[in-house]
Each structure stands twice: as structure tokens, then as C-alpha cells.
Amino acid sequence: MSNDPKSSPTGLRRNLASHGDPGFSLFLRKAFIKAAGFSDDALDRPIVGITNTFSDFNPCHGNVPRLIEAVKRGVMLAGGLPMEFPTISIHESFANPTSMFLRNLMAIDTEEMIRAQPMDAVVLIGGCDKTVPAQLMAAVSADVPAIQLITGPMLVGYHKGEMLGACTDCRRLWGQHRAGAMDQDEVEVVSGRLAPTQGTCMVMGTASTMGCLVEALGIALPGSGSIPATHADRIRAAEASGRQAVKLAKGGPRPSELLTEAAFRNSMVVLQAIGGSTNGLVHLAAIARRSGIRIDLEEFDRIGRQVPVLVDLKPSGANYMEHFHWAGGVPRLLQELRDHLALDAATVTGETIGAIADRAEDIPGQTIIRSRANPVKATGSMAVLRGNLAPSGAVIKHAAASPELLQHTGRAVVFDSVEDLVTRIDDPDLDVAADDILVLRNAGPKGAPGMPEAGYLPIPKKLAQAGVKDMVRISDARMSGTAFGTIVLHIAPESATGGPLGLVQNGDLILLDVSERRLELLVSEDELERRARDWRPPAHLSEEVRGYRGLYLRSVLQADEGCDFDFC
Numbered sequence: 128m129s130n131d132p133k134s135s136p137t138g139l140r141r142n143l144a145s146h147g148d149p150g151f152s153l154f155l156r157k158a159f160i161k162a163a164g165f166s167d168d169a170l171d172r173p174i175v176g177i178t179n180t181f182s183d184f185n186p187c188h189g190n191v192p193r194l195i196e197a198v199k200r201g202v203m204l205a206g207g208l209p210m211e212f213p214t215i216s217i218h219e220s221f222a223n224p225t226s227m228f229l230r231n232l233m234a235i236d237t238e239e240m241i242r243a244q245p246m247d248a249v250v251l252i253g254g255c256d257k258t259v260p261a262q263l264m265a266a267v268s269a270d271v272p273a274i275q276l277i278t279g280p281m282l283v284g285y286h287k288g289e290m291l292g293a294c295t296d297c298r299r300l301w302g303q304h305r306a307g308a309m310d311q312d313e314v315e316v317v318s319g320r321l322a323p324t325q326g327t328c329m330v331m332g333t334a335s336t337m338g339c340l341v342e343a344l345g346i347a348l349p350g351s352g353s354i355p356a357t358h359a360d361r362i363r364a365a366e367a368s369g370r371q372a373v374k375l376a377k378g379g380p381r382p383s384e385l386l387t388e389a390a391f392r393n394s395m396v397v398l399q400a401i402g403g404s405t406n407g408l409v410h411l412a413a414i415a416r417r418s419g420i421r422i423d424l425e426e427f428d429r430i431g432r433q434v435p436v437l438v439d440l441k442p443s444g445a446n447y448m449e450h451f452h453w454a455g456g457v458p459r460l461l462q463e464l465r466d467h468l469a470l471d472a473a474t475v476t477g478e479t480i481g482a483i484a485d486r487a488e489d490i491p492g493q494t495i496i497r498s499r500a501n502p503v504k505a506t507g508s509m510a511v512l513r514g515n516l517a518p519s520g521a522v523i524k525h526a527a528a529s530p531e532l533l534q535h536t537g538r539a540v541v542f543d544s545v546e547d548l549v550t551r552i553d554d555p556d557l558d559v560a561a562d563d564i565l566v567l568r569n570a571g572p573k574g575a576p577g578m579p580e581a582g583y584l585p586i587p588k589k590l591a592q593a594g595v596k597d598m599v600r601i602s603d604a605r606m607s608g609t610a611f612g613t614i615v616l617h618i619a620p621e622s623a624t625g626g627p628l629g630l631v632q633n634g635d636l637i638l639l640d641v642s643e644r645r646l647e648l649l650v651s652e653d654e655l656e657r658r659a660r661d662w663r664p665p666a667h668l669s670e671e672v673r674g675y676r677g678l679y680l681r682s683v684l685q686a687d688e689g690c691d692f693d694f695c
């Protein structure tokens with residue numbers, strides 16, 4: 128290996144630490160890496176970075192050590208030098224106040240570690256909801272050739288002979304417990320059966336959605352997004368990703384060349400067809416924004432009117448990710464969606480999306496990936512709503528809603544914050560009826576802060592015990608992709624920044640009309656102007672706040688822009 132740092136900008140010579148003498152910087156770097164036992168031969172090879180997002184606090188990433196081992200094997204078999212490095216890891220249930228608050232921090236961490244360290248390509252290993260979006264945001268900004276490797280979904284569990292999975296069934300069974308139909312002992316037993324293996328939630332929640340979208344974006348190996356976390360195929364996909372990364376390290380496409388307008392359009396088609404998570408839309412907007420592309424919510428809505436839901440998975444359908452995988456996964460779905468896709472979009476393998484669709488395996492008798500002649504739902508899973516309550520848009524996953532509530536006018540029952548909701552929702556004296564509309568505000572990106580998954584407001588206990596299963600619920604919050612119900616989310620602008628949601632009062636009438644894409648507060652303009660004059664932002668937005676929380680509160684954007692930081 129030459130000591131001349133100008134002979135090649137690759138491998139160990141990339142991104143030298145600044146000492147005012149590049150030759151000395153390289154000399155020092157070699158000295159320290161030799162201290163780790165590397166030989167000169169190893170140091171002449173292309174370097175593939177591998178993110179290590181293992182954490183005892185992240186069971187969805189429990190298989191990461193084995194995946195890293197396999198990626199390294201693939202890199203070495205292809206003649207590269209694998210270098211593992213740690214980044215932040217985030218799990219949905221272990222991040223306070225909410226994982227979304229930390230997504231941008233993980234994106235910044237990952238981006239800067241890719242930029243700072245010498246790597247010619249990077250394998251991004253992620254899975255739990257916020258990790259894959261954060262890694263893709265980072266990859267776009269760092270623009271080093273990258274390949275995404277998903278940790279993979281869990282296998283299903285069983286309780287009393289019924290197939291179960293996280294977390295659509297977590298919510299359904301918890302709802303039964305709240306309604307008094309499942310006692311404490313049984314709910315404890317169930318908590319040990321809903322998530323029976325390592326890996327990510329195995330319904331079409333946010334993690335599964337992102338697993339599909341990375342294939343649609345062309346930045347993961349075809350078919351790799353849906354392989355269960357515990358299967359040998361998952362390990363082989365890791366090895367293959369390592370091999371592919373070495374090809375990328377020698378001049379493969381960069382994220383900026385893969386993540387084009389066509390790739391984002393393809394991903395919107397797939398998001399509608401899989402019955403995907405509403406969070407997927409926020410994350411796509413953030414990743415696209417880093418690419419200088421704006422996700423057009425109207426276009427997303429138009430796609431939803433044309434593209435049916437074809438994948439029969441919970442919460443829109445009945446099955447789980449392992450069933451989708453064995454039915455042919457994303458490649459088989461792409462084949463069914465051919466007419467809606469930009470078939471010449473490039474992928475990380477060098478194949479086009481069209482070529483991947485063409486060679487998808489046809490599984491005789493499978494019923495999970497439907498034909499367009501026999502869809503799960505005739506239109507896509509999500510709609511974008513507008514109206515005087517949501518001037519910059521709101522989203523509803525109507526595929527997982529109650530059809531009879533999709534056109535509904537009801538009386539508002541308002542909760543001023545997540546804390547207010549927790550305090551009063553089960554109050555027996557709460558003035559609420561089944562045909563009212565539950566309103567939650569100050570739960571958006573700045574208001575909560577962190578835009579928690581609080582949009583799935585629980586049915587008030589007294590109504591749940593009376594058998595009410597669904598109500599119209601609206602908020603500026605998010606909801607888990609695993610949830611279901613007639614739930615309007617992501618109202619923008621959020622109430623904490625002066626959005627009209629902040630002007631709703633108990634007893635106002637609200638109109639939801641999904642076929643007309645309308646969300647209206649039926650109060651006169653004069654009255655709304657009067658209320659706006661009296662409106663004040665939440666106290667925490669006028670305080671001096673230090674550290675990451677201060678950075679977040681000053682910089683986070685609204686949901687329609689992906690909740691990224693304005694300076695990213």
C-alpha cells in the first residue's frame with residue numbers, strides 16, 4: 128500500500144483526519160488499524176462499512192450480530208474489507224417520549240459516521256420502525272454507495288389456537304381487556320405470545336412497510352425485505368448484501384442516483400398496494416426531501432384512487448409477513464403492479480424494477496398477493512384529506528377503517544394534550560357518545576413534542592364496555608401502522624403552531640367525508656377568526672430549551688414535509 132494519500136481516494140485513504148499533513152494522517156491511521164491486527168493485504172482492499180444497531184434495548188434488532196457476521200463473510204468473499212461501526216439504535220417501546228423524537232438524531236449520527244470514516248460503500252442494517260428511515264435519510268445526505276439490509280419480521284405466535292402477531296393483535300386484545308372481556312391473568316399470558324421471536328412486528332406496520340419500500344426504492348436486494356428474521360434465507364441475504372456492497376464500492380450507483388422521482392413514485396404505488404403504514408408516508412417525505420424531491424400528497428392520493436390494496440395482511444387484511452414472503456414478496460407484487468410502475472427505475476443490483484418484476488416467482492395457489500381482478504380493497508389504502516381543519520393535509524388509512532364511518536358528521540369531544548387524554552378518556556362522567564368525534568391536539572411534531580403514536584385514541588371505557596369498537600378520531604399525531612380504526616392523522620399545520628385544530632371546541636360539529644377527501648370544522652369563519660385572536664401556543668414552545676430537545680423544537684418541520692429538521 129502506497130503512503131501517497133493522493134494515489135487513490137478510496138479505501139483507507141478516504142476521509143483522512145486533519146493533521147495538516149495528509150501523509151502523516153495516513154501513516155497514523157495505518158499504525159492504529161494495525162494495532163487492531165490488520166495486515167497490509169487487508170488494508171489495500173475496498174472498505175465496506177456496516178452499521179451496528181444492536182442494542183439490548185432493541186429486540187427487533189436481536190439478530191444483528193449474526194447478520195453482521197454474514198455481511199462480513201460476503202464482503203470478504205468478494206474481496207473487500209468489512210468494517211463494522213456503531214450507531215444509535217431506536218426501539219418503539221424503549222424510547223421516551225417517542226421514537227420519532229429520536230429519528231432525526233439517528234439520521235444525523237448515521238450520516239456523520241458515514242461521512243467521517245473511510246468507507247467506499249456501506250451496508251445499513253435496520254428494521255424497527257424509525258431505524259430504516261433514519262438510515263436512508265443519512266445515506267441520501269452522505270451519498271456514499273449504500274445497500275439496505277432489513278433485520279426481518281418475527282414469526283407468528285398462537286394463543287388458544289388463534290394465530291397472533293405484533294401489534295395489530297396487541298391492540299385488539301388490549302381492547303378486549305379494557306372492555307372487560309379478558310382478565311389480567313390472560314392478558315399476561317398473551318403478552319408472552321404476541322412477539323414470539325426476534326425481529327420486527329410481523330403485520331403490515333411501519334417496519335414491514337419500510338421493508339417493502341426499500342425494495343420498491345431499489346436500495347435493497349429483491350425479495351430481501353420480507354424474509355423472516357430467524358430464517359436461514361435472512362442470513363444468506365446478509366451475505367449477498369455484503370457481496371453486492373463490494374461491487375458498489377468499486378463504482379456502483381450512489382443513493383442520489385437510485386432515489387429518483389421514479390423510485391419515489393414506485394414506492395408510493397407500493398405503499399398504497401400493501402395497505403402500508405401511514406408513517407411510511409412521513410418517512411418517504413423525509414427521505415425524498417433529502418434528495419431534493421417533494422412528495423406530492425395530491426399525487427399520492429391520485430395513486431390511491433387507481434391502485435388497489437393487493438396484499439392481504441393485517442391490519443387491512445388477515446395475514447402476516449411470513450405469509451407474504453412465501454407468496455413471493457415484493458417482486459411478485461411488483462409483477463402485479465407493472466402497469467403503475469416506472470419499470471426502468473434502477474436498483475442497487477444493476478437490474479431495473481421491471482426486470483425484477485419479470486422474473487418474480489409465481490407461487491401456485493397463494494392467496495396473499497391478490498390479482499387486480501380480485502383485490503383486498505378496490506382502491507389504495509390511504510387518502511389525503513383537505514379542508515378548513517387541515518389546510519396542509521391530513522391522512523386516513525381508510526383500508527383499516529369502518530366503512531360506515533367514512534362519511535360522518537359528529538360532535539367534537541376535545542382533548543388538549545396526550546396528558547389530558549390519559550387523564551379523562553375513561554372518566555365515567557365524560558360527556559361522550561358513540562357517534563361523537565374524538566379530537567386530540569398538541570400531539571404533533573412540536574406540540575407533544577415528537578408526534579407520538581397517540582392518534583389511535585382509545586375508545587372511552589364506558590363505550591368500549593357497551594360494545595363500541597370504532598369511532599372517528601382526529602389528531603395531529605401519528606398512529607402505529609399496526610393499528611386500525613377510522614382515524615385521521617398528521618393534520619397539518621399542527622395545533623401547536625397555530626393550525627385550526629387548536630380552535631376546535633367541545634360540541635362543534637366536524638364533517639369527515641373520505642370519498643370527497645374533506646375534513647371540515649362546521650363553524651363560521653367569523654367565529655374561527657374570533658377564536659384565533661384568543662389562541663396561545665403551548666407554554667413549552669416559548670421556553671429556552673437546551674440540548675437536542677431545543678434543536679428539535681426549533682427545527683422540526685411539519686408532517687407533510689416529513690418531520691425532518693429544516694437545516695437537513
Ligand code: FES
Pocket residue numbers: 187218219220254255256293326327328332334
Ligand atoms: Fe420494532 Fe414493531 S417494535 S418493529
